[in-house]
Amino acid sequence: MNAPARTFKDYATDQEVRWCPGCGDYSILKAVHRALADAQADPARTVFVSGIGCSSRLPYYVETYGFHTIHGRAPAIATGVKLANPELDVWVVTGDGDGLSIGGNHLLHALRRNIDLNILLFNNEIYGLTKGQYSPTSRLGTRSPTSPGGSFDAPVTPGLFALGAGATFFARGVDIDQKGLPGLFNAAREHKGTALVEILQNCIVYNKDVFDDVANKKTAAERQIHVVHGEPMIYGAERQLGLRLNPATLKLESVTLGENGVGEADLLVHDETNPVIAQLLLGAEAPLPAPMGIIHRRPAPAFDAAFAAAKPTRRRVRVQDLLHRGNVLDRR
Amino acid sequence: MNAPARTFKDYATDQEVRWCPGCGDYSILKAVHRALADAQADPARTVFVSGIGCSSRLPYYVETYGFHTIHGRAPAIATGVKLANPELDVWVVTGDGDGLSIGGNHLLHALRRNIDLNILLFNNEIYGLTKGQYSPTSRLGTRSPTSPGGSFDAPVTPGLFALGAGATFFARGVDIDQKGLPGLFNAAREHKGTALVEILQNCIVYNKDVFDDVANKKTAAERQIHVVHGEPMIYGAERQLGLRLNPATLKLESVTLGENGVGEADLLVHDETNPVIAQLLLGAEAPLPAPMGIIHRRPAPAFDAAFAAAKPTRRRVRVQDLLHRGNVLDRR
Amino acid sequence: MSQPQLSPAASYVLRFAGDSGDGIQLQGQQFTAASALAGNDLATLPDFPAEIRAPTGTRYGVSAFQIQFGGERITTPGDTPDVLIAFNPAALVVNLRQLGPGALVVVDPETFTEQRLKRADLVTNPLEDGSLDAFQVVPVEMGRLTQEAVKPFGLGVKDSLRCKNFWALGLMLWMFDQPREPSLRWIERRFKSDQAMRDANLAALNAGHAYGETAELAHTLVQRPTPAAPLAAAEYRTVTGAEALALGLVAAGELADTEMLFCSYPITPASSVLHHLAGLEEVGISTFQAEDEIAAVCAALGASYAGKLGITSSSGPGVALKTEAIGLAVATELPMVIVNSQRAGPSTGMPTKTEQSDLYQAVYGRNADTPVPVIAARSPGDCFATAIEAVRIAVRHMTPVILLTDGYIANSSELWPIPDLDAFAPIDTTRPAAGDAPGSVFRRDPATQARIWASPGDPRFVHRVGGIEKDIGTGNISYEAANHQAMTDMRRDKVAKVADFVPDQTIEQGPARGLAVVAWGSTYGAVARAVRDCLRSGLNVAHIHLRHLNPLPKNLSELLAGFDAILVPELNNGQLATLLRDRLGVSVAQLNKVSGQPFVVAEIVRAISEHAQPRMKEVKP
């Protein structure tokens, strides 16, 4: 294009960012700006729709169209935006409470329909804005103002929920991963259908370092595996570790390459189109590594496209003619 | 017990059943009566909670406590019932619209928490009571008053949704299977945690015989597989067919026993505790057989039990004493 | 028994009744089409059970269809049927109560069997126990005669009997000398692919008609040709409220030159609007069936933000779920239309029965000070103009608008002069014009307080909106006390200013003094007829019917000041009465009926008679 390329600064607004100092949301916001710049997204044709929560404040800080809506309803409102104008690039920003507690039904149906939305789920495993109550992703035993003795609601796993809803795209990243996030965001953007990206986000006030076990830079190499379609599942600081499927138990196990004759050939190869592999990865528990990257992606007809094709609201008939259809009594 | 055993007739009410003649709900109702009789359930300690829909009329026809509530909210109301009195045997009756459209969020969270409810999902792939609009389980291309040109919402698969929500029990049956259903219902009843039973139900007015491909008695043997924990996956009129896992594609394939050296030993053995197997079964598409029976069941702490343990509302402290805690200024 | 006959009249009330499986509603619709083509004015009342197909022969399973038609102005389906056609004992008993003395009762004696009587909770046989003495009973073996008529086409008994409704229809078409053509055409179309059923139904229709003509029976019916109504010169069709509402919405879209997204979740009796619109893309509307009512209103709001007018439709319980999102529409100042097809409540209540009890919810039913314009339709045909008015207010004032209709209007039909769209003024929106310079979307039109309707895609107005309080000028988040006060006042004024665009309230009929009967919504027909009758009987009474409920027309207060008393008849416990006391400080007498049934004219006449004075002779100049 002739217009000068936009830098990531061009996607920031004049509004003062109002998150707590040190909140993980800052770095995610930066990655969003970066992703938009990388894609040279047209601000006029880009819309950020959010619910309510600390995370949902994000649209005010992105120089595109934006709609800060009500708690849990962003996917439903975004659906209306997209159906009304399929040419728009529609993003949804939500939190673990907004998207998975009150908003679970709309997220389910957006994923099921496979409407072309890019949904960013800021998962800090807590209700931040309302001062720290446990959320549907909080781990068992989480102490909070509403669970002084520790929570005993089994948490939901966003990725597994997405698979169950029939998601055609699910990716996962960590808030501080400035290198990785923009790429995931743009992969979501390019996906035709509902793309859900879960970002592990650090709420330093109410759930400080809850992801330290996987996010901590020191141990990340051993605690995270970044899966790539078509490549064997290798991780570790020296890429010395791998994941293998135990055919008997149908469970994943971690192996050390080279040790008792295990080679790359023995490792599971990531197939992002196979939900069974996604389920194996997402169902794996520590000490197995936490899966990052594009965990599931498969082509499928997008709802908005089918809708636009089946329901083109071009006026071809005058209403006046419509009124005269059927039995008419002429008394003129 | 000394009291004379209750027959299934004792679980019928004096209310006239008001479904369309020939509706699949009649046979499910019969199976419910049967199951209660088999379990000799105590009517005073049994509660049926339903939402709104043809299916949700069921509580009026069962001689126990019953609550016909509002559309989609039965799991939430049943949760309150169970938490208030954990000794009750609480059933939820819902439909594909009631439970998976408007009620999806409550079903998700009931399953996630694993509260001890027995949920019967009458899936007729249509909105019956409102005169036949397509539902979230209607197949692509379903023609209805709201989809005259055929629907293009990708349907949700109840079983996969349940797995994604973290369900600890999922079973599946056909309305006309009077032999099988009572057993499934009582297995759900005995399960400590949320048990979801999907029943394929024939709406003869608005979605007549939509399940014929699997339910039809003539072809059922080849089109259904009744899985049993610990047993190889065999089906067919002469039990001549089986399911095998293709290790390369991680997909199921149908094989004929005896043909090119395939024996029972090659077949996948059903492990009801392994969600991966459940996903393989539920994800399989025709011509592979539709899975019936207890597809997934695993032990896990029930929410209501943990709740009762952590929050025993026995009055041990007088409120008057509570009022005097903390800094008190005595001006008497 | 003397030859049963109806005394000649300008109009007749006919009621069909049978099992929900008997095709009674279809029968009624066919008779309606015929009588419309015959040039009768008419009004209908479908009255069916909640059950999809209730067990046959039961009282609660009875489905009925009533029509008043004739050669004069008709505004109601009639209080007391002149003719009842009952297909079985249950259909007879549940409808007896309403019949006028001497009414013609057509029954099939062969259906009065032991077992059928039991199904209808009858211990004795009404044909014998004298309970029909007050009426003229016409026993006709409709079942047997139908079977004979269709024998040639080799249908089974079940299928043969399914033609009974057309046989009886034929008889009634003969009786009132009305054309068979519409029904013949309909049968041809409907059974294109099923020749046997087509021929059978055609035969049944004609046989029923012939039965009336042939004189060789014991008690022939006397034919009562119905004169055509004195109709103004126009083209006419019949229309139900749901249909007219759907048509009005698309007409408004054309007038406003805006496309629309209609987002709804099925619910009785609102679904029919959705059904009528599904498939009308060619006139610029598309429909989205959402996962629930919240998603429906939210998708509609999203559409409005994106530049297509969002419309959502439901009934009381569903609208309850939408109220939070309606608040967001108010806060973000986006246009939207919320259609409420009211039904009997509370809670699930009686979904297939009618009521006007969601006025409180519409006017006052939101958290915070969140005013929303509210208007209501008065009749099936009036839904058309009301829908246009709702869209006009929404896009001119940038506000959600609630349109109230109800189950009665939605399902019943009337003869409708097809409107000329050119007669409607185009609808202005606040969309920025092509030439407009970039700027804040919160610049307001002082006449309306409306902001600019700019949408994504337009590089000039890239902006963010939300539900947090906004600075009245910039739209940025603001927690400023003074600003919140200013915004609250602005929201109040914005809705108040709608009244500046509302035509003065007029009097439907009657003098500007004496008793004012102030009504709204679907009671129009009954009130109009009642006031007409009372005026003729010399009472000093006038009929004022409100379309605009919030805000009320500016001149209403002044208009009412001229009356001695105000009577407010409503199908609720006094909700408009509250509104009038609140907004106008007037005191009113109430006539409230909450039974799930519309008013009958007599009920209103009675109330008027209690409150109105006889008219003094007026000295003509």
Add this chain to the structure above:
Amino acid sequence: MSQPQLSPAASYVLRFAGDSGDGIQLQGQQFTAASALAGNDLATLPDFPAEIRAPTGTRYGVSAFQIQFGGERITTPGDTPDVLIAFNPAALVVNLRQLGPGALVVVDPETFTEQRLKRADLVTNPLEDGSLDAFQVVPVEMGRLTQEAVKPFGLGVKDSLRCKNFWALGLMLWMFDQPREPSLRWIERRFKSDQAMRDANLAALNAGHAYGETAELAHTLVQRPTPAAPLAAAEYRTVTGAEALALGLVAAGELADTEMLFCSYPITPASSVLHHLAGLEEVGISTFQAEDEIAAVCAALGASYAGKLGITSSSGPGVALKTEAIGLAVATELPMVIVNSQRAGPSTGMPTKTEQSDLYQAVYGRNADTPVPVIAARSPGDCFATAIEAVRIAVRHMTPVILLTDGYIANSSELWPIPDLDAFAPIDTTRPAAGDAPGSVFRRDPATQARIWASPGDPRFVHRVGGIEKDIGTGNISYEAANHQAMTDMRRDKVAKVADFVPDQTIEQGPARGLAVVAWGSTYGAVARAVRDCLRSGLNVAHIHLRHLNPLPKNLSELLAGFDAILVPELNNGQLATLLRDRLGVSVAQLNKVSGQPFVVAEIVRAISEHAQPRMKEVKP
């Protein structure tokens, strides 16, 4: 500059202000505890931003806490602070507006740096540009002095400065000669496990206190010991509205001998009630955090069906989502309490700001004719009795009850005479007694129309309920017209009959003639003070404060008839005014404020002065 001092007074208004990270709220609570122990009457107003930890030094990030305390009856946090302690420039400027002339302004001059001034959008330095001329400025290097005080404990700068709030607290405790013990004890408890922070905070507190005493500084402060208030003989504690509400609920459970399930979904400002109750199982209540508001109200209703009283709590937007289920509670005639902690709207609005604008929603905000009793709390302490009353109505009349409170009451605290539970009458329920024979659960108590509260587990009353209209006698589904009318009337009468149990409305103060100031809810404190002042200045005015809003007390109409005029002050656009016009047909003058802030006394005094007449000397007999 002369020695700054406060003119001696019966009570003082003190305001702490700083960043949301400075521990201002804690500081205020500690001062409150001290002044309570000192026997002062008091009222507080926490005033914090929506942001959890807003960026430091910004205007919108300022957190403040205001308290009025002293030796007389105190009902409001005070209009104009006598002393402001501002930790930074932003905290100074945003609070200047409210200060009275001559107010003491304590600032830390070292915080008025270029960069800090810029953060606060200040171009010039208020300490130099004369904008403080009207006040007595007391520059105190609170930051540096704190750091010196805590140096021995080897904390970093950041941690050291976190003790500043206790340093300033110490200074104020000295200034008003109030006990340090509560704060010392609190620090001991809070930092049990962190010795350094404990010692540092203790040292800071004492250092601030000592600073006041030591005379060697340029401008010493003059100490103003505050006299104890003339309190009735009782035991006292401070309590916030949220706390008192929680305590009232559990007290009611004990009085009704029923256990409770409190089901809620977090929302500001309602969450604090949930937080207070979490962990109170030992007094018979358990809390359930639901997935959303709909699930919360539904779980509460399920609990009530199962025999534990269900309670749900939220704020306007959340209550909007509950309205459909409240309709089901009405239809099934089950007891439930819905607590609404009102906040500024519409939509998300200003969650941390207060408002009284959900009265419409509470009284009129449901589909269909669905009446629900509504009561409101007037002050933090009053939440206790109001909660008991709500439970009493719910279980005596078998109906959902809406209890209105708001963010102001919920967060602010007052000195509270600890109630004696034996003084409260036990709460009757309609539970079947052990001996009762089996039967229909729809037998009604004619005095209340309440049905029997029978629950699963009881073999005598196995039954089914639902949202479809029920036969008034059997409870079976009924679509009968007459029955629906009867049920609608019953539901209306049921709520109306609550008034039979409501004590006559009394006058708070003032004569039974002249101007009646009729108010409700959290405006109590300001109205009480305003009317007191106006009475003293000889105006003919009385204060009537309503707890029962639906139904209204039976004698209210008669009571108001005695007055010449009625003034209704509300933090909304006239919602009680509507209710009074609707129910009593009276005409009222309105005083409406919708800024997110409570009334200040002066605003009400002004309005009263406009409407009230001077009192005639009354001839003593």
